[in-house]
Amino acid sequence: MPVITTIDDLKRLHKRRAPKMFYDYAESGSWTEQTFRENSTDFDLIRLRQRVAVDMSDRSTAATLIGTDVAMPLALAPVGLTGMQCADGEIKAARAAEKFGVPYTLSTMSICSIEDVAAHTTQPFWFQLYVMQDEEFVDNIIARAKKAGCSALVLTLDLQILGQRHKDLKNGLTAPPKLTIPTMINLATKWHWGLGMLQTKRRFFGNIVGHAKGVGDASSLSSWTNEQFDLRLDWDKIAKLKEKWGGKLILKGILDAEDAKKAAAIGADAIIVSNHGGRQLDGALSAIRVLPSIAAAVGDRIEVHMDSGIRSGQDMLKALALGAKGVHIGRAYIYGLGAMGEAGVSKALEIIHKELDVTMALCGRRDVRALDRDVLLVPQDFE
Ligand code: FNR
Numbered sequence: 001m002p003v004i005t006t007i008d009d010l011k012r013l014h015k016r017r018a019p020k021m022f023y024d025y026a027e028s029g030s031w032t033e034q035t036f037r038e039n040s041t042d043f044d045l046i047r048l049r050q051r052v053a054v055d056m057s058d059r060s061t062a063a064t065l066i067g068t069d070v071a072m073p074l075a076l077a078p079v080g081l082t083g084m085q086c087a088d089g090e091i092k093a094a095r096a097a098e099k100f101g102v103p104y105t106l107s108t109m110s111i112c113s114i115e116d117v118a119a120h121t122t123q124p125f126w127f128q129l130y131v132m133q134d135e136e137f138v139d140n141i142i143a144r145a146k147k148a149g150c151s152a153l154v155l156t157l158d159l160q161i162l163g164q165r166h167k168d169l170k171n172g173l174t175a176p177p178k179l180t181i182p183t184m185i186n187l188a189t190k191w192h193w194g195l196g197m198l199q200t201k202r203r204f205f206g207n208i209v210g211h212a213k214g215v216g217d218a219s220s221l222s223s224w225t226n227e228q229f230d231l232r233l234d235w236d237k238i239a240k241l242k243e244k245w246g247g248k249l250i251l252k253g254i255l256d257a258e259d260a261k262k263a264a265a266i267g268a269d270a271i272i273v274s275n276h277g278g279r280q281l282d283g284a285l286s287a288i289r290v291l292p293s294i295a296a297a298v299g300d301r302i303e304v305h306m307d308s309g310i311r312s313g314q315d316m317l318k319a320l321a322l323g324a325k326g327v328h329i330g331r332a333y334i335y336g337l338g339a340m341g342e343a344g345v346s347k348a349l350e351i352i353h354k355e356l357d358v359t360m361a362l363c364g365r366r367d368v369r370a371l372d373r374d375v376l377l378v379p380q381d382f383e
Helices: 007-017 018-024 035-045 089-100 114-119 135-149 166-171 180-186 191-199 217-230 236-247 259-263 285-299 313-321 331-362
Strands: 063-065 068-070 074-078 125-131 152-156 249-254 269-272 303-306 326-329
Touching: 007 018, 007 331, 018 074, 018 166, 018 331, 035 285, 035 313, 074 089, 074 331, 089 114, 089 303, 089 331, 114 135, 125 135, 135 236, 152 236, 236 249, 236 285, 259 269, 259 285, 269 285, 269 313, 285 303, 285 313, 313 331, 326 331
Parallel strands: 074 326, 125 152, 152 249, 249 269, 269 303, 303 326
Antiparallel strands: 063 068
16 A cells, blocks of 8 residues: 555545546546646646744634534535445545535435435535426425435536536446446456445435436436536526525536626525536636636625635645635545545545645644735736
């Protein structure tokens, strides 16, 4: 077992252990992957100000996110097919988040269902919804999330139509994998993964299969989802869904100040400044680049969160200093999960937390809630 000290170490191990089609599914962006790449490289353009001779004996990373106490202002983002990176992946990720004291968000497109995750955790988690045309399905899944005690609904707004990822098409991505000759050759080297999958008792895509009209198994799911994403989703519908849910609402996929103002106007509790990890509109700006203008546009009217590109505690500190009250990570914990299951997700959280804490100290800051732009050197062409 190699010594793991960075998120990149987890990524290498994930690549080695998970089947190629699922590793590629995580480690890809849409079309040319420009936005996917810039989500990371733009973080590198921002530098940190070293400060010395500041008492740093009493430091804190504790904060609140939409009114909930957290060990650090970070949540695990919803990731479809998490349970294909590692058997029962959603349950393992949720348990690691719960142990660490940060929220976990379950995707509509998860392998384990809302009920599976609720049965294996003790703290409320967040549920992410893709709005589908079938209103009965939407009403029903909202009711299931309420029943399971989910404490926030994360409504994803940037995927009513799918951005194309070439790797997934070339790999013939399906869950479970179709047994073609190249897939079988690849799976033969992934015995650790296969053993876990053989032992799991979950029904695949438990949020949808058996709950949507005409979807009786995973193979009938893909045409259903392609037809069902609601192309007519607009702010009126979002406001109606807010009423239906009646609890904390987070709007995910905001990348423009005008949309952020609309989110504040309908009374959402938070937005996530996000380009879906570079998986949707290729050519869009990186999330860290648009964050300052969005934070300035909405002020204190709504909580501003951010995701896309966070791979370290330094990245996290930069986002918080540029106006995010919290960050969400996708791939950073998925690498951990694919590498080492629940222990890998815990490891990813520990790595990021330690990096955040030490970086704060070296910048002469003690309280994560008081980070501001003064701690950074930001290039002039950043918005
Ligand atoms: C995602 N993301 C995502 N978002 C969402 O709202 N519902 C989903 O089902 C998924 N599925 C998904 C799968 C995979 C493999 C990835 C990598 C991402 C987007 C996710 O929630 C988040 O916005 C990004 O992952 C953030 O970027 P980083 O942290 O991965 O760079």
